Amino acid sequence: xxxxxxxxxxxxxxxxxxxxxxxxxxxxxxxxxxxxxxxxxxxxxxxxxxxxxxxxxxxxxxxxxxxxxxxxxxxxxxxxxxxxxxxxxxxxxxxxxxxxxxxxxxxxxx
Amino acid sequence: xxxxxxxxxxxxxxxxxxxxxxxxxxxxxxxxxxxxxxxxxxxxxxxxxxxxxxxxxxxxxxxxxxxxxxxxxxxxxxxxxxxxxxxxxxxxxxxxxxxxxxxxxxxxxxxxxxxxx
Numbered sequence: 001x002x003x004x005x006x007x008x009x010x011x012x013x014x015x016x017x018x019x020x021x022x023x024x025x026x027x028x029x030x031x032x033x034x035x036x037x038x039x040x041x042x043x044x045x046x047x048x049x050x051x052x053x054x055x056x057x058x059x060x061x062x063x064x065x066x067x068x069x070x071x072x073x074x075x076x077x078x079x080x081x082x083x084x085x086x087x088x089x090x091x092x093x094x095x096x097x098x099x100x101x102x103x104x105x106x107x108x109x110x
Numbered sequence: 111x112x113x114x115x116x117x118x119x120x121x122x123x124x125x126x127x128x129x130x131x132x133x134x135x136x137x138x139x140x141x142x143x144x145x146x147x148x149x150x151x152x153x154x155x156x157x158x159x160x161x162x163x164x165x166x167x168x169x170x171x172x173x174x175x176x177x178x179x180x181x182x183x184x185x186x187x188x189x190x191x192x193x194x195x196x197x198x199x200x201x202x203x204x205x206x207x208x209x210x211x212x213x214x215x216x217x218x219x220x221x222x223x224x225x226x227x
Contacts, residue, residue, distance in 0.1 A: 003154070034212040038155070045205055045220055046147075046155065051213035089155050093212055097160065097169040099145070104154035 004029065004090055004102035011108040017078040020105045022090030023071060028100055030071040034093035037066060037075045040104075041086045049088075050075060077107070085109050112136040114206055114218035121224045122196050129192040130221045132206030139187035140164040143209035146180060146191050149220075150202040160209055161189060196225045 005023040012018040022035065029035060033053045038046035048057050050066035053073060063078045073092070077084055090102040117131040132144060146158040159170035163182040170180070179192040189206055204221050207214035 003156075032212075036213040038214075040155075045217040046207075046214075047217070048213055048215050051210075051215075057215060087154075091155075091157065091213075098171060099157040099160075100171075101147075101155045101157055 002100070004092060004100060006088075006090060006102040006105045008103075009106045009108065011110055012077075012080045013110045014080055014082065016080050017076060018080060018107065020075045020077075020088055020090075020107070022073040022075070022092075022102045024073075024092055024100070025071055028092040028094040029068065029073050031095065032093045033068065035066065035068060035073040036091045037064075038089045038091065039084075039086050040089065046089065080109055082109050112208065112216045114208060114216055116204075116206060116218040116221045119222040119224070121226070124197050124225055124227055125195050126225075127192070127194050128196055128223065129190050130204060130223065132189045132191075132218050134187045134189070134208065137208070139182075140184050144180075144182065144189040145207045145209045145214055146178075146189075147205045147207060147214075148174075148202045149205065150199075155205075158191070158204075163187075163189065196223075198225050198227075201225050 035053045037050040040046045054066040065076045088105045094100045113135045115133045140163045143160045145160040148156045158174045161168045161180045182189045206218040208216040
C-alpha cells in the first residue's frame with residue numbers, strides 16, 4: 001500500500017475556509033467509507049477530528065467537516081482560527097485489516 | 111477516563127533488541143484493538159500494525175512485517191512493540207492508539223526511540 005496523497009501545505013486567513021484533499025485509489029479511499037482525519041500540533045500526539053468520512057467525535061468543533069468523492073476524501077475547516085495551525089493527516093482502511101496514512105498537510109493561519 | 115500510557119524514551123545501539131509498552135486504562139482492554147504508528151524525525155505518520163487483545167491476532171503494514179512484533183498481555187492491559195535487532199532507521203517516535211472500529215480515538219503520549227552507535 002502506498003501512502004495517500006495530500007498537499008504539503010495549505011494556508012488561509014483567520015475566518016476563511018480551507019480544504020485539504022486526500023487522494024487514494026480504488027483499493028482504499030474509493031472502496032471504503034472509512035477515512036479518518038487527525039490533527040497534530042508540534043510535539044503532541046495526533047487527535048482524531050473526523051471518522052468514517054464525515055462524522056465528528058464528541059468535543060470536536062463543527063467547523064471541521066469531511067467528505068468524499070471517488071478516490072478523494074476532503075477535510076474542510078471553516079472559520080479558520082489560530083489554534084487550527086498544525087499538521088493534518090488522513091487515514092484510510094485499505095482492506096485485509098490494513099490501514100494507510102496520507103503524507104500529511106501543514107496548515108498555516110496567515 | 112480512557113488513558114494509554116507509554117513507556118519512556120529509549121537510547122539503543124544498532125543490533126540491540128527493544129520492547130516498548132502501552133498500558134491501557136479506563137475501558138475494557140479486550141474490547142478494542144491497539145494500533146501502533148511510527149513517526150520518523152520531521153516526517154509523517156505511518157501505520158505499523160494492530161493487535162486484537164482478546165485473541166492476540168495481529169496485522170502488519172507491508173513495510174513493517176517481519177521487522178517488528180506486536181503483542182499484548184490482557185492480564186495487565188498492556189500492549190507491546192518489539193524489535194529483535196534495531197537499526198538506525200528505527201529512530202522515531204512510536205505511538206500506540208486505541209482503535210474504535212475504523213479509527214484511532216485515543217492515543218498514547220508517544221515513545222521516542224533513538225538508535226545510534
